[in-house]
Amino acid sequence: MAIRKIAQVGHPVLRQVARPVTREELATPSMQRFIDDLIETMHDADGAGLAAIQIYEPVQICAIEVRDNPRYPYKPPIPLTVLVNPVLTPLGDEQFDNYEGCLSVPNLRGVVKRHVHLHVHAWDRHGNVIDEDVAGLKAGTYQHEVDHLLGKVFLDRVTDPTTLTTWTEFERHHKAAFVARVTALVARVGS
Numbered sequence: 001m002a003i004r005k006i007a008q009v010g011h012p013v014l015r016q017v018a019r020p021v022t023r024e025e026l027a028t029p030s031m032q033r034f035i036d037d038l039i040e041t042m043h044d045a046d047g048a049g050l051a052a053i054q055i056y057e058p059v060q061i062c063a064i065e066v067r068d069n070p071r072y073p074y075k076p077p078i079p080l081t082v083l084v085n086p087v088l089t090p091l092g093d094e095q096f097d098n099y100e101g102c103l104s105v106p107n108l109r110g111v112v113k114r115h116v117h118l119h120v121h122a123w124d125r126h127g128n129v130i131d132e133d134v135a136g137l138k139a140g141t142y143q144h145e146v147d148h149l150l151g152k153v154f155l156d157r158v159t160d161p162t163t164l165t166t167w168t169e170f171e172r173h174h175k176a177a178f179v180a181r182v183t184a185l186v187a188r189v190g191s
């Protein structure tokens with residue numbers, strides 16, 4: 001396993017549209033090693049998610065995991081999940097304001113509208129079908145990662161640029177109100 005370099009905003013790879021992965025390709029040792037590297041790189045960077053395109057491989061694979069993390073103490077845990085060829089379908093019209101950051105956008109956060117309820121269809125790393133509904137902050141994380149596979153970063157979805165903030169100023173000026181809002185969301189929708 002190896003820790004890979006994470007592409008930073010401005011690098012054209014982040015604007016590519018990732019290609020689907022075939023079942024045959026997914027089963028190869030080299031693709032399985034790549035997924036190990038994706039996970040190891042996400043852990044090393046203390047991220048809640050990482051898309052393959054962020055480590056310069058434009059394939060439709062992303063990893064998501066929320067453990068006890070001092071960066072996101074308000075996020076309920078998400079077990080390690082690898083999504084291959086994910087397709088997200090919003091369920092209903094409800095959206096929430098999520099304060100997002102990204103390992104490819106250093107030291108910046110901003111408010112992005114995300115669907116509260118989603119259906120997810122994907123494969124796991126072994127090609128087993130994932131077919132589930134997700135909600136709340138977890139749904140926000142899924143949308144952020146799948147956006148990467150479509151060549152988008154969260155900055156594209158920040159509709160009010162005055163919400164942009166460094167991590168230090170987020171902690172000082174925005175975190176308390178955001179945590180109060182999302183704590184209520186988590187209590188209502190369960191994640």
Ligand code: NI
Nearest residue numbers: 101102103104
């Ligand atoms: Ni990101």
